[in-house]
Amino acid sequence: MTATHNQTLELPFEDMQALAEAVRLLERTSLAGRLTRMIGDRIGGASLLLPAIGRKAVAAAVDAALSAAMRVALRSLRQNQVRAPSFHKSLASLTGAAGGAAGLVALPVELPVSTVLILRGIADVARAEGEDLTEAQTRIACMEVFALGGRSPDDDLLDSTYFAARAVLAKSVSEAAKFAAAQGAAKESAPVIVKLISEIASRFGVAVSQKAAAQAVPVLGAVGGAAINYAFMDHFLGLARGHFTVRRLERLHGPDLVRSEYERLRKIWIEGPPAG
Secondary structure, eight states: OOOOOOOOOOOOOOHHHHHHHHHHHHHSHHHHHHHHHGGGGGGTOOOOOOEEEEEEEHHHHHHHHHHHHHHHHHHHGOOOOOOOHHHHHHHHHHHHHHHHHGGGGGGGHHHHHHHHHHHHHHHHHHHHHHOOOOOOHHHHHHHGGGGOOOTTTTTTTTTSSSSHHHHHHHHHHHHHHHHHHHHSOOOSHHHHHHHHHHHHHHHHHHHHHHHHHHTTTTTTTHHHHHHHHHHHHHHHHHHHHHHHHHHHHHHHHHHHHHHHHHHHHHHHHHHOOOOO
């Protein structure tokens, strides 16, 4: 969207509060940490890991899921019907119940459905923050959210921050948005789109692996699968709220000021307020 920022030296109080909430949403505990807390001693405190055959299944499911989501983003997301977040989370819980009951074998079917549901929830968040879904750039920004939630507990904090993730994707996001804008109902098989899907998949796959490993815990079953999918959906909708809050503030105040204040708040969030 066209930038309309004011040349201010500091953010107004309300916008600073909104940015602080965005920092909390974007830099908070990883999905793995959240899932570990949910299933507790059932995994003995171990990392959420999958065997090699499971990782291959996840990789294939992630590619199928992101391709399906990209088709929706490029062709029909602009007509997205506004729904309350609880609607999307409820549907995600139903698909998670099926996945929890059937285990890893259900992932190729369940994940594309869940991912498209998450995308539509992300689009609702984007629209609430003033984004125009008829613009290709906005629809690609919705897809970008899937790359923001793949942090593992062992990641370097500097390399896995929100702005670091955006920087890695910046060129591919820009090229894909320009292509989609020029081509109208762009094909997801176009090289620039495939490249973006691949880059998103490398990060989204981390989160999916964590979800799949949690759902594979034998004692969880359908109820646990539903709870995990609900948490998975909630995780990405939270990232979307943070992402599109930052984009809204960048339109108002310019990217440099917003990033500077974001990094200051992130440092406080991680290290605590300065002494004295």
